[in-house]
Amino acid sequence: MSKRLDGKTILITGASSGIGRSTAFEFARTSPQNLKLILTARRIDSLNQIAAEIVQEVGAGVRVLPVQLDVSNAQEVREFVSKLPAEFKEIDVLVNNAGLVKGVAKAPEIAEDDVEIMFKTNVTGLINMTQAILPSMLARNNGEGSGDIINIGSIAGREPYPGGSIYCATKAAVRSFTESLRKELIAKRIRVIGIDPGQVETEFSVVRFNGDKSKADAVYAGCEPLTPDDIAETIVFAAGRRENVIVADTLLFPNHQA
Numbered sequence: 284m285s286k287r288l289d290g291k292t293i294l295i296t297g298a299s300s301g302i303g304r305s306t307a308f309e310f311a312r313t314s315p316q317n318l319k320l321i322l323t324a325r326r327i328d329s330l331n332q333i334a335a336e337i338v339q340e341v342g343a344g345v346r347v348l349p350v351q352l353d354v355s356n357a358q359e360v361r362e363f364v365s366k367l368p369a370e371f372k373e374i375d376v377l378v379n380n381a382g383l384v385k386g387v388a389k390a391p392e393i394a395e396d397d398v399e400i401m402f403k404t405n406v407t408g409l410i411n412m413t414q415a416i417l418p419s420m421l422a423r424n425n426g427e428g429s430g431d432i433i434n435i436g437s438i439a440g441r442e443p444y445p446g447g448s449i450y451c452a453t454k455a456a457v458r459s460f461t462e463s464l465r466k467e468l469i470a471k472r473i474r475v476i477g478i479d480p481g482q483v484e485t486e487f488s489v490v491r492f493n494g495d496k497s498k499a500d501a502v503y504a505g506c507e508p509l510t511p512d513d514i515a516e517t518i519v520f521a522a523g524r525r526e527n528v529i530v531a532d533t534l535l536f537p538n539h540q541a
């Protein structure tokens with residue numbers, strides 16, 4: 284349990300499955316007495332279910348607000364922020380986790396729609412959320428600011444692979460954006476944190492292959508992937524450090540991943 288996270292308001296995008304879902308549970312378990320969790324994604328039924336499971340597990344000390352939100356829609360993101368209930372308005376930790384990969388194909392063969400959805404979700408979506416939340420973080424402490432922005436990139440942003448050119452490019456963009464923002468905010472009390480996972484077993488690969496579970500499972504042949512909890516623990520660890528410590532840039536992958 285971490286006292287440092289007590290009373291904080293945490294916003295997680297892509298909380299309906301995988302890493303986002305695990306991160307919601309990990310925050311709740313780490314600080315079960317007094318925490319506010321805003322869980323967002325497009326699948327509101329999953330979010331409602333996760334919210335109920337969290338409260339059932341840790342009790343009503345954690346207040347959970349599930350909200351349907353498509354991060355790629357800037358207008359929707361702005362409205363979401365403006366309509367947050369008063370007790371959830373001051374966000375202390377933004378976890379920009381929503382993301383996806385579509386298809387495996389050589390660059391000339393990648394469908395236009397797939398290019399668009401990957402950039403609009405992984406890059407524009409993350410920027411939309413950051414631009415919507417950052418002003419309220421900056422306004423605190425007489426302009427010195429307060430808060431954490433945790434961006435989930437990928438090992439793919441550092442080590443591009445054939446067949447994944449667009450996804451890799453989106454995650455390289457996330458990494459660049461994260462580093463620029465960290466430097467822009469260096470004089471503020473706002474930490475900008477990049478966490479880049481390697482292979483993690485989630486719905487990610489099922490989405491990549493449009494629901495084809497056998498193709499998705501084949502991705503992990505010969506390598507034991509990380510679990511979403513492995514990433515969630517790292518996210519919560521980073522958010523729980525004392526204010527002057529930044530876990531700035533983390534790459535974590537299975538020990539046997541090539």
Ligand code: NDP
Binds near residue numbers: 404
């Ligand atoms: P999941 O598919 O389980 O989770 C992805 C989440 O993103 C879902 O909750 C999904 O919710 C949400 N999402 C997708 N599009 C949107 C959108 N337009 N608006 C809001 N939410 C959206 O995969 P992971 O948990 O693995 O992925 C989480 C992050 O981790 C992603 O950024 C991914 O790129 C990154 N990552 C994953 C790796 C892996 O091997 N699994 C490796 C490296 C990085 P919904 O469909 O309900 O909107």
